[in-house]
Amino acid sequence: NDESVVVSIQGEKLRNCQYLALQAYAERDAVLVEANASRIDRQANGQTKPIGTYNIGQWRVWPADGAQRVKVFVKHSCAGRLVITKVADVSLVEPTK
Numbered sequence: 120n121d122e123s124v125v126v127s128i129q130g131e132k133l134r135n136c137q138y139l140a141l142q143a144y145a146e147r148d149a150v151l152v153e154a155n156a157s158r159i160d161r162q163a164n165g166q167t168k169p170i171g172t173y174n175i176g177q178w179r180v181w182p183a184d185g186a187q188r189v190k191v192f193v194k195h196s197c198a199g200r201l202v203i204t205k206v207a208d209v210s211l212v213e214p215t216k
Contacts, residue, residue: 154181158176192206
């Protein structure tokens, strides 16, 4: 059973860097495990965007069963330097009252 979650992401691109990839992780007991991510609101085109604020879309992340959090990172190449930015960090655990 590959339980999934949908993460809605938006953010601001601050530097003129080339987009490389998006990578999702499911966090289980403080350990990050690579997860799959697929854009569900439209087809992901993987294009490098200019500086600005963007709706990055709705992404289905799986497997998420047993995870306490889901984290999504975007990788860019900035003048030959790899830059990894966290664009989502979502708790899957209900807060205690």
